[in-house]
Amino acid sequence: MNKIGFNVLAWSAVVSDELFPILDRLKGIGYDGAEFFVGPWEEKAFKSVGKHCADIGLEVTTVTVLSPEENPISPDAKVREKSKERLRWVLDRAADLNSQLLCGPFHSAFATFASRAPIEEEYNWSAEVLHEMGDYAQKLGILLTPEALNRFECYLSNTMEQLDYLLAKVNHPNVQAMFDTHHANMEEKKLGQAIEFIAPKLGHFHISENDRGTPGSGHVNFDETFAALKKVGYSGWLTIEGFTRNDPAFANSIGVWREFSAPWDMAENGFKLIKGMGEKYGF
Numbered sequence: 001m002n003k004i005g006f007n008v009l010a011w012s013a014v015v016s017d018e019l020f021p022i023l024d025r026l027k028g029i030g031y032d033g034a035e036f037f038v039g040p041w042e043e044k045a046f047k048s049v050g051k052h053c054a055d056i057g058l059e060v061t062t063v064t065v066l067s068p069e070e071n072p073i074s075p076d077a078k079v080r081e082k083s084k085e086r087l088r089w090v091l092d093r094a095a096d097l098n099s100q101l102l103c104g105p106f107h108s109a110f111a112t113f114a115s116r117a118p119i120e121e122e123y124n125w126s127a128e129v130l131h132e133m134g135d136y137a138q139k140l141g142i143l144l145t146p147e148a149l150n151r152f153e154c155y156l157s158n159t160m161e162q163l164d165y166l167l168a169k170v171n172h173p174n175v176q177a178m179f180d181t182h183h184a185n186m187e188e189k190k191l192g193q194a195i196e197f198i199a200p201k202l203g204h205f206h207i208s209e210n211d212r213g214t215p216g217s218g219h220v221n222f223d224e225t226f227a228a229l230k231k232v233g234y235s236g237w238l239t240i241e242g243f244t245r246n247d248p249a250f251a252n253s254i255g256v257w258r259e260f261s262a263p264w265d266m267a268e269n270g271f272k273l274i275k276g277m278g279e280k281y282g283f
Contacts, residue, residue: 003059005031009035009250013039033061035062036049036063037064037250046094063103067110071109073118095141102143103206107126118156147180181207181209182210192228203236243256246263
C-alpha cells in the first residue's frame with residue numbers, strides 16, 4: 001500500500017508546536033506522514049516540528065508557493081534570481097522538517113497573470129530555475145514535484161500536458177510531476193488518461209475533492225483515479241489536501257470563503273476512502 005499523508009493546512013498554514021496534538025491524532029488514525037506549508041515562520045519551529053514528527057514516527061512532505069516578487073518566469077533576471085534565493089531558503093526549512101519532498105506550483109508565482117497565454121521564454125525561464133533547484137534539493141535528499149494548477153490560480157501549467165512539456169525542458173531526475181485531483185477535475189478531460197499520460201514522471205499525488213472538502217463527498221471520480229494509479233504502478237504518496245477557514249489569513253489568500261468540511265471529517269473519512277480504494281484496486 002502506498003504511504004498516506006494529510007496536509008495540515010486544514011488547520012493552519014503556520015508551522016509551530018501548536019500542531020503537536022494534531023500530528024499525534026493523525027498518527028493515531030494511521031497516517032504515515034503529514035504535509036506542511038513552508039512559509040516565513042521562525043526557523044526553530046521547523047526543527048521542533050520535524051523532531052516531533054520523527055519522535056512519533058510520522059514522515060514529512062512539504063508544499064510552498066512563490067510571490068510575484070519571486071516569480072521564476074519574470075522577464076526581470078533579478079526577480080528570477082530572487083525566486084532561487086527563496087526556494088533555497090524553503091528547501092533548507094524543508095530539510096529542518098526532515099521532509100522527503102517539496103511540492104507546489106513553484107514553477108511560477110501563484111495567482112500572477114500576464115493576460116495572455118504562456119510563451120516559450122517563460123517555460124525556458126522556469127526550467128532554468130527548476131533545474132538549478134533540482135541540484136540543490138538533491139543534495140538535501142528532497143524530491144521536487146512542481147504542480148499544475150487550475151486556470152484561476154496559474155497560467156503557465158494547468159494540465160499534465162503543459163507540466164510534461166515544462167519538465168522535459170527541466171530535464172532533471174530530481175524534478176518530477178505532481179498530480180492533484182482538485183485541479184485535474186477542472187482542467188483534464190479524463191482523470192485516468194491524464195494520470196496515465198504523466199505516469200513516467202509522476203512523483204507526488206494529492207487526493208482532493210472537487211470543492212476541497214472531504215474526499216469522497218463530491219464528484220471527483222476516485223474509482224477512475226485509483227484504477228489508473230494501479231495500472232501505472234504508482235508507488236508514491238497519496239496525500240489528502242483539503243481547505244477550511246480555520247486559518248483566515250491563509251483561507252483569504254486562496255479564496256476559501258466558506259467551510260467545505262470539518263478538518264477531522266476530512267482526515268478520518270478521507271483515510272477510510274484511500275484505504276478502501278487501495279483494497280478495492282489491490283494496492
